[in-house]
Amino acid sequence: MLVRIKSAIFNEECIYFHEGLNVILGDNKGSNSIGKSTLLMILDFIFGGNTYISHNSDMIANLGHHDFGYTFIFNKREYHFVRGTENPKIVYESNEKYKKLHSIDVNDYTKDLKKLYELNADKLSFRSVVSNYSRVWGKENDDIKKPLHSYHKQTFSQAITTLIKLFNKYNAVELQDKELKEKEDKKQVLNKAGRYKLIPKINKKDFEKNIKEIQSLDKEIKRLGKNAYNPSGDIQELISDEMIELRERKKQLIEEREYYVSRLNRTTRTIKKSADAAFENLLDFFPNVNLEKLQNIETFHKGISSILSDELKTAQRELSLRIDELEKEINVVTKKQDHLLSPDEEYTVFIDKLIEYSSKIKNLKLENEYYKKLLIAREETKSKQKELDEVKGRIVKELKNSLNAKLKEINDFIHEDKRTAPEIFLTYSKYDYKVFDNTGTGKAYTNLIIFDLAILSLTEIPFIMHDSFLFKNIEKEAVEQLIEHYNSMSKQIFIAIDMIDMFNQETQDILQDKKVIQLTADKLLTKKDWRDRK
Structure with a gap:
């Protein structure tokens, strides 16, 4: 002290x-x-x-x-x-x-x-x-x-939170609050990922539409499975994950090859361009021009062109090598496909159709899976918020009862005629300190002092x-x-x-x-x- x-x-x-x-x-x-x-x-x-x-x-x-x-x-x-x-x-x-x-x-x-x-x-x-x-x-x-406000602009929730901490009741709230924040963060991550198209974003209507489309595609795959091209009817063999991956990989390799072929063609055209200047024609129009100086400049330009030409030829060789590598990879993938099914032309169309439907089902299921994850995250957040509200409600109820009991005790001591005691009505976001029967200034300041005495008795202040x-x-x-x-x-x-x-x-x-x-x-x-x- x-x-x-x-x-x-x-x-x-x-x-x-x-x-x-x-x-x-x-x-x-x-x-x-x-x-x-x-x-x-x-x-x-x-x-x-x-x-x-x-x-x-x-x-x-x-x-x-x-x-x-x-x-x-x-x-x-x-x-x-x-x-x-x-x-x-x-x-x-x-x-x-x-x-x-x-x-x-x-x-x-x-x-x-x-x-x-x-x-x-x-x-x-x-x-x-x-x-x-x-x-x-x-x-x-x-x-x-x-009486809980330390300054005029302090919010009610800040003042009440301070009271809860003063009574050492905040740990339970903090734990629930931390868990709620984790749930909210998870929900926000899913929402942002959908907004930036990092994952599929759909609504309830799309979800239900996807279910119907999945069912329809499943039926179509089963129908194709009974086709003459697949007497065994073993669709899993035709649309296995390996086949789907090979098809997708081949598609990527072909797109990449086309990209490098396009670059190679542009490089070849650039190399073939002529860099001649024909400065001699200038003499017909400008007889006094310094032709020697212009030729020196042209020599410099030709040197630069030579350097650039060497670099372009190097790029041309590298692009050709990359195209050859891609061709080899495409051939490897094609052989693997042939090894799995060895289809003829008609059979290939049949297989592509099966793979297309299967890929679409996988994408639709993926969309629905993310939608269900978002629903779960929302529900978990809602449930945790409810738990937090219940914890907060229980704590403020305990504090309200404890404070009001002490307020009455001190009030009855101060006022021997047992005047109605002041009472605090408390929620987690709002409070109201009320005096009944007597609204005079003197009673109001008495109640403020009584409140402080209650806090002094009930806490470690x-x-x-x-x-x-x-x-x-x-x-x-x-x-x-x-x-x-x-x-x-x-x-x-x-x-x-x-x-x-x-x-x-x-x-x-x-x-x-x-x-x-x-x-x-x-x-x-x-x-x-x-x-x-x-």
Whole structure:
């Protein structure tokens, strides 16, 4: 826990803190701008926050850059640090006199704090755990209807996810979420592959049409099987995978051969072209032309042509060799076909028809197979989404019941007349914090404090902060009960409050006993006063 903070800017150079309730006490006039909220913001700063730099810029403007030295105690061991405004991204480990020893990044520092406080919320950073429940003027987390929102633009789902992580309930969601993502990735891969025509893409209508066409082609193959060309009727022999592969391979080889033959013909024509220039004819039109210079240029061109001609002849030889190789491969494939069936011309037509139908069936079946895979992927995604929704629903129901039970318990303690307790309605994507019967400002801020106390009781969050503006509109009796409840807690609670003479003596005694500093119009937090500066 935090035990002290020291700074050269303070009137009381060192401020000490203790277990449980820590009170920053104002005067009975309710004086403003004396440092109550500022000290809470400084506490947020030493717990790794950054709002002090942006919201309390007047402190730096009037006091210059300044440091805070502070000490924690964990397991009876002291840990000393220094953090300043000049370079807030750096925190220094120090000795007990706050002499800086070595620097650490503020993010690493908050990770260390999380370990020191033994927070098991492994899916949350230290700041995600504590920031929302440090309700200080200027932090924009005081919306009475949105107690889970750390800032105005935070989405409902983000706020609820943080709550689930705070209660260490997120592992089950994460596991299901990971499995869902894998299913969705598989579905997207199939969709993209179909969109880019890497695999066949069909719809339900095409699928059903393919089934009918497959059945029709099967019948036709059986009919051909009874043809005189195949007395045995053994269609599998005629349309074996080997025959289909040989036919396809031969087709590819012939296409490749035609491609190289075409290239060879173009190369041969290029070689035969003449490169003569007949510069002598130019003399009839231009008698003064420098014929010697033109002949030199022609000699150069002929040299280039000779080089190109050599390269073309080399290409011609290579193309001829490749065509010969393809011819040999085609002959090998043809012999294999002959070896399997040795068909005559009519028989070849018959075999080609069988192979054509069989190939078409294979393609249609392939299309349908991919379609079924996509259907399965969609169904698996839908099923996994349903499982995830059920897990989420069960978790938020547990949290809702737990929170509402604690809210009622604290509410009944605060309001001895047993007023209707606030209630949170929670789903995974939305929440609503409602107060019944009484919609006044005071009751609303009471309910915000009650919510934080419930969170403090039910989770590992190490502390909360409540600024004085929260208490301003709350009725006197409710504040007295809140102070009593604060005082019963062992975790650190930091509050700023003033005008305590309106409360009963017991409450005043608690606040006086638990105060860490008292500020008045004549005794400010800082040594310098710039309130009246124009």
